[in-house]
Amino acid sequence: MLRFAPSPTGDMHIGNLRVAIFNYIVSKQLNEDLIIRIEDTDLERNIEGKDKEILEILGLFSIEYKSLFYQSANLKYHQKMALQLMTQKKAFACFCSDDKLDELREEAKKEGKPFRYDGFCENLSDETVLNTNAPFTVRIKKPEHNIKFTDLLKGDFDYAPFDIDSFIILRQDKTPTYNYACAVDDMLMDISVVIRGEDHVSNTPKQIHVRNSLGYEKEIKYVHLPIILNAQTGKKMSKRDDASSVKWLIEQGFLPSAIANYLVLMGNKTPTEIFTLEEAIEWFKIENVSKSSAKFDIDKLRFINRKHIELLDEMRLSKILGFADADIGKLGKIFLEEASTIKEIKEKIEPIFTPKNSCEGFEEEFSKLKECLQKAPFFEDYEELKKYVMEQTGLKGKNLFKPLRYILTGVDNGPNISDIYPLVKNYLGEIIK
Structure with a gap:
C-alpha cells in the first residue's frame, strides 16, 4: 500500500504533485493500492475547501486511488495508542508551559546549541501527575539506541537519540502532532513504501521511533525526493513563485498531461522526452531519479505543452x-507557432469572433469590404x-489585404489568411456582423 498525504493548508504546489505522480506510478508498477490521506489535524492552518481542490487536481491528472481518508477521523486511535505508550512508560505527561519552553530555546540559542527538551517532566510520579491540574502535552521518550534506515534514493541514514529527542505526540487539546499521527496512520493503513519530499528526511526517524515504541515490526521503505528549484533564481520554489502552484499552471493553459510529463522528466533518465503517464509506468525507475535538486524551467514546460497540444485530437482540442x-481544433494548432498554452491560443482565436467596427488607416476600405x-x-x-x-469593391494590394485580414482575424498580422479561412468559413456570418 502506498499513500499520498497532502495537507489542506494551501494550494497544491508542483512538489506535492510530483510526489503524487511518483506514488501513482510506483503503485501501478508494484500492483499495490494507492490511498489518499488528507492530513487535516492542524486545525489552525487548515483552509476550507482546499481538500476538495486537491482531489479535483488529482482527478485532472487521472491519478487513480483506492480510498480517501481524513487523518482527523483517526483521532480515537491516536489517543488510544498514546495512552498505551504512557501506560508502558514509553511516553509521559509534560506540564512545561510555552513560556518555559521558549526560555529553554533562548538559552540553547545563546549557547549555539540545538534546542532539546530537558526531560523535566519525564520522571514525575503517577501521584504527581494525577494531582496536577495544569494542562499538559504528551511526549514520547527519546529512543535508547540510534535509529537507522535506508532511503532507496539517498542511501543510509543514522540518527542518534539526541537528534530525535523526547518530542510531543499529543498537544494540550489532545490532538496528535504531525509525526505521531503520520506514524500511527502509516502503521494502521499497512503502508509499504513512502515516497515524499526530502524536507521530510528528519521526520522519518521520529516516525520509525513511534512505530518501534508501539511494537510495530514491519519495515517501511522510504524515498525522499530532492526539492525543486526555480531555474532562473536557483532557489527553492516558494509560494511567491506563481509557477509553483498547480492551480495557476492549469489556469494559464498548461495541459495536465504536459505538466505530468515535465515533472517526471525533471532530473530523470527517460527513454523519450515526450510521453504520457501510462507510458512512463512501463519504464519508470524511482532509483534513476537524480539525487540532486531538480530545476523547474517554465520555458521547457512551454515546449512540452506545445508538443502535447500538437498530439491532441482536433475535436478534443476544440472542446x-x-x-x-x-x-477550430485545427485552427488552434495553426497558432502553435506563436502560442504554447491553451490560454494563449484562446487569446489568438478570440479576436476572430470579436465585433470589428473600423480599421485604423483603412476606414473607408474597411466599411466597403464589410458591406461586401x-x-x-x-x-x-x-x-x-x-x-x-476584388471584383465587387475594386480594392487591391494593401488597401484590400490589410482591412480584409482585420475583418477576418481581428489583428494586423499572423498566419496566412489562406490557412485560416478554410477553418472559419462556416462562421463568417458571426465574424463579419
Whole structure:
C-alpha cells in the first residue's frame, strides 16, 4: 500500500504533485493500492475547501486511488495508542508551559546549541501527575539506541537519540502532532513504501521511533525526493513563485498531461522526452531519479505543452477551447507557432469572433469590404472569396489585404489568411456582423 498525504493548508504546489505522480506510478508498477490521506489535524492552518481542490487536481491528472481518508477521523486511535505508550512508560505527561519552553530555546540559542527538551517532566510520579491540574502535552521518550534506515534514493541514514529527542505526540487539546499521527496512520493503513519530499528526511526517524515504541515490526521503505528549484533564481520554489502552484499552471493553459510529463522528466533518465503517464509506468525507475535538486524551467514546460497540444485530437482540442468543431481544433494548432498554452491560443482565436467596427488607416476600405462580405454568397475556397471581393469593391494590394485580414482575424498580422479561412468559413456570418 502506498499513500499520498497532502495537507489542506494551501494550494497544491508542483512538489506535492510530483510526489503524487511518483506514488501513482510506483503503485501501478508494484500492483499495490494507492490511498489518499488528507492530513487535516492542524486545525489552525487548515483552509476550507482546499481538500476538495486537491482531489479535483488529482482527478485532472487521472491519478487513480483506492480510498480517501481524513487523518482527523483517526483521532480515537491516536489517543488510544498514546495512552498505551504512557501506560508502558514509553511516553509521559509534560506540564512545561510555552513560556518555559521558549526560555529553554533562548538559552540553547545563546549557547549555539540545538534546542532539546530537558526531560523535566519525564520522571514525575503517577501521584504527581494525577494531582496536577495544569494542562499538559504528551511526549514520547527519546529512543535508547540510534535509529537507522535506508532511503532507496539517498542511501543510509543514522540518527542518534539526541537528534530525535523526547518530542510531543499529543498537544494540550489532545490532538496528535504531525509525526505521531503520520506514524500511527502509516502503521494502521499497512503502508509499504513512502515516497515524499526530502524536507521530510528528519521526520522519518521520529516516525520509525513511534512505530518501534508501539511494537510495530514491519519495515517501511522510504524515498525522499530532492526539492525543486526555480531555474532562473536557483532557489527553492516558494509560494511567491506563481509557477509553483498547480492551480495557476492549469489556469494559464498548461495541459495536465504536459505538466505530468515535465515533472517526471525533471532530473530523470527517460527513454523519450515526450510521453504520457501510462507510458512512463512501463519504464519508470524511482532509483534513476537524480539525487540532486531538480530545476523547474517554465520555458521547457512551454515546449512540452506545445508538443502535447500538437498530439491532441482536433475535436478534443476544440472542446478545450470552448467549441465543438474539429476545424477550430485545427485552427488552434495553426497558432502553435506563436502560442504554447491553451490560454494563449484562446487569446489568438478570440479576436476572430470579436465585433470589428473600423480599421485604423483603412476606414473607408474597411466599411466597403464589410458591406461586401455581408452580402457575399458562401465560398468554399479563399481564392474564390478574394476574387469576388476584388471584383465587387475594386480594392487591391494593401488597401484590400490589410482591412480584409482585420475583418477576418481581428489583428494586423499572423498566419496566412489562406490557412485560416478554410477553418472559419462556416462562421463568417458571426465574424463579419
